[in-house]
Amino acid sequence: MLDLQEIRNEIDQVDREIVALYEKRMEMCKNVAEYKIQTGKKVFDNERELIKIQKVRELANNDFNRHGVEELFEQIMAMSRKLQYKLLADQGVTGKLPFIAVDSIQDEKSRIVFQGTEGAYSQQAMKTYFGEDINSFHVETFRDAMEAIEEGAADFAVLPIENSSAGVVCEVYDLLVEFENYIIGEQIIKVEHSLLGVPGAKIEEIETVYSHPQALMQSTKFLNQHRNWKQISIQNTAVAAQKVLQEGDKTQAAIASSYAASLYGLEVLEEKINFSSNNSTRFIIVTNQKIFLKNAKKISICFEVPHESGSLYHMLSHFIYNNLNMNKIESRPLADHNWEYRFFIDFDGNLADGAVKNALRGLRDEARNMKILGNY
Structure with a gap:
């Protein structure tokens, strides 16, 4: 049986060689960046990278290793791009943002x-x-x-x-x-939602409740105690209050703010009916x-990605390598493209920051239809 420590020592030696080769490859990437600065060529060359991935896959001896090599070189090339973007930024080649x-x-x-x-x-x-x-x-x-x-x-x-x-x-x-x-x-x-009714109405008389869909959802716990009430969505909580006032029906109520009650002369039948006090x-x-x-601290963007393994990860890596804190991600389905999505991301930063410019440049090159939604 092989000695475990000897195996670990051999792995350590291989790891040292990998690190040395990685650093050698990054040095070569610097030369590539200098060439692109002089010629104005784009950093991201998708066709070139696909050909490269296929070539290194063929060097592996089995399917398991081929898949691993593909993942490894996708990461290596992603890091190479990040280095090139950084060097371009250091040389002032960042491109102008239209803000x-x-x-x-x-x-x-x-x-x-x-x-x-x-x-x-x-x-x-x-x-x-x-x-x-x-x-x-x-x-x-x-x-x-x-x-x-x-x-x-x-x-x-x-x-x-x-x-x-x-x-x-x-x-x-x-x-x-x-x-x-x-x-x-x-x-x-x-x-802080309240249940509002016309003057003289009692909560026992209510049959129909109007409000914005989100206000109804936020008051689910309270509404579940009155399952016989009909819930009707309307475009706004204040519009619901206005409707109840205009119709003057004691069986109707609105979910809105207490401010709306005072504004429209409605009676507060129940206060703080939303299920979260921190809502x-x-x-x-x-x-x-x-x-x-100039003092903005948050940026919102959206983009689409190819419908393939790892595509979103590669986009998110631009935040990692530029030390940017991403604090929110949402997705919305793309019209006429079943099971494909547009991603919305909020992250900390200012459009004047070098790291932000660097990340946005990489995202613009590699994502589909990237849009800056604002800096605030």
């Missing part, structure tokens, strides 16, 4: 749009972010808000994008891709200008 840094977006002439009606959480988010003394108006749908800023009717739109309990607002994610509008800021609002909604501030605040 302009600004000191402030506050302007007394600015017009802000929010979805819903008076008393909506979006209005609360807007006033928290911009202040009370603002020029604002509201629209019926998220699409209406995006169209308003695209067409110039408004300078900024306030839209909910995520709730801590119910998850993301899928429609807003899709609209960020469809429209050439960009995130410039965010505002988090604590959500909050994240709102984004959107504009049609490619700008970002």
